[in-house]
Amino acid sequence: MRKLSETNVLNKTITLRVDLNVPVENDKVLDDTRIIAIIPTLEYLLAQNTKIILISHFGRPKSGVFDSKFSLLPVAKRLEEILNKQVKLFSSIEDVNFSSDISLIENIRFLPGELENDAELGKKLSNISDVYVFDAFGTSHRAHASTYGAIKASEVSCAGLLLENETNALQQAISSKSSPMLSIVGGSKVSSKLEVIKNLSKISDDVMTGGGITNTILKAQGHNIGLSLYEESMLNEAKELLESGKILLPDEVIVSKDIESNITRIAKVNSVQHDEMILDQILSPGVLKKITQAKKIIWNGPIGVFERQPFSLGTKDLAEAIASSNAFSLAGGGETLLAIKMFIEKNNISYCSTGGGAFLEFMEGKELPSLSALGFKF
Numbered sequence: 001m002r003k004l005s006e007t008n009v010l011n012k013t014i015t016l017r018v019d020l021n022v023p024v025e026n027d028k029v030l031d032d033t034r035i036i037a038i039i040p041t042l043e044y045l046l047a048q049n050t051k052i053i054l055i056s057h058f059g060r061p062k063s064g065v066f067d068s069k070f071s072l073l074p075v076a077k078r079l080e081e082i083l084n085k086q087v088k089l090f091s092s093i094e095d096v097n098f099s100s101d102i103s104l105i106e107n108i109r110f111l112p113g114e115l116e117n118d119a120e121l122g123k124k125l126s127n128i129s130d131v132y133v134f135d136a137f138g139t140s141h142r143a144h145a146s147t148y149g150a151i152k153a154s155e156v157s158c159a160g161l162l163l164e165n166e167t168n169a170l171q172q173a174i175s176s177k178s179s180p181m182l183s184i185v186g187g188s189k190v191s192s193k194l195e196v197i198k199n200l201s202k203i204s205d206d207v208m209t210g211g212g213i214t215n216t217i218l219k220a221q222g223h224n225i226g227l228s229l230y231e232e233s234m235l236n237e238a239k240e241l242l243e244s245g246k247i248l249l250p251d252e253v254i255v256s257k258d259i260e261s262n263i264t265r266i267a268k269v270n271s272v273q274h275d276e277m278i279l280d281q282i283l284s285p286g287v288l289k290k291i292t293q294a295k296k297i298i299w300n301g302p303i304g305v306f307e308r309q310p311f312s313l314g315t316k317d318l319a320e321a322i323a324s325s326n327a328f329s330l331a332g333g334g335e336t337l338l339a340i341k342m343f344i345e346k347n348n349i350s351y352c353s354t355g356g357g358a359f360l361e362f363m364e365g366k367e368l369p370s371l372s373a374l375g376f377k378f
Contacts, residue, residue, distance in 0.1 A: 122149020210303025
């Protein structure tokens with residue numbers, strides 16, 4: 001993959017595609033994790049005396065229509081605060097100039113052709129500057145004009161430092177032969193994580209599941225899961241997953257008759273009542289031992305309704321156990337990162353990926369368009 005460190009950017013103009021799709025409320029950024037993540041690339045480029053134009057999407061606005069609700073202005077202001085440096089916001093590509101060290105083009109998804117990977121828009125983006133630097137791993141699974149077309153159209157393009165770190169960590173997680181390897185996949189639906197579980201089953205010694213995924217597998221095993229969330233249409237696939245012999249299921253779960261209730265009980269998986277639902281799971285001594293012994297851990301998804309205190313114990317215990325292990329640990333997905341923020345120090349995880357869908361597709365073994373355009377070999 002073409003890397004920033006191997007690209008001549010001294011005194012050049014740079015277009016830098018980043019992922020600044022952050023939560024904003026009342027014109028204030030609520031979580032600046034993704035903004036902080038691009039700072040090393042910005043600092044590297046500034047040290048090379050470059051002028052930088054940033055490109056990002058924000059939310060899902062209607063194409064071709066400006067909507068202040070999806071403006072990047074609050075993000076520009078937060079970036080100014082972090083850098084203590086002016087970040088000029090341009091309303092269109094045509095207005096772009098390099099009068100400031102760092103500038104930002106308004107939400108790229110306002111432009112017709114972005115989502116369709118319009119060739120003309122890709123060329124227009126590539127022609128703004130001398131070098132097109134792609135540093136938005138979270139969007140690398142989308143073949144859009146700014147994430148694929150512009151890379152292909154640019155005479156000089158390369159990966160930013162964040163993207164390089166992401167791909168190095170993900171490759172280390174799925175390619176190295178460290179054993180025992182444990183993967184943890186939580187979430188509400190087997191259907192959305194089926195390929196991830198299948199692929200991780202091939203390279204892991206064990207795969208622990210959580211949430212609705214566990215419920216569906218327990219149902220496929222013949223357990224009564226009461227009113228618990230599960231996918232009827234995925235029961236045959238769940239049975240196939242069990243045939244690998246690698247799926248780790250809980251012995252005990254936390255159940256309640258109402259997700260809003262604080263009245264809970266710990267139940268054996270074979271003693272869930274018809275009017276109860278499984279909302280969390282207890283980590284068994286056997287699972288805790290596997291976490292302790294693991295040399296490598298991949299974690300995607302909580303194992304319960306962790307946002308509510310009565311059902312947060314399983315995910316909290318899981319986060320703390322991974323943080324205490326000596327394994328190389330890779331975590332990805334928005335809910336996973338939120339759980340880490342809630343329960344442990346982020347630096348106790350070896351690497352936290354900024355990607356959601358891109359993280360999952362990489363774990364599935366799929367080619368990501370942006371990485372392919374940069375010469376990455378899958």
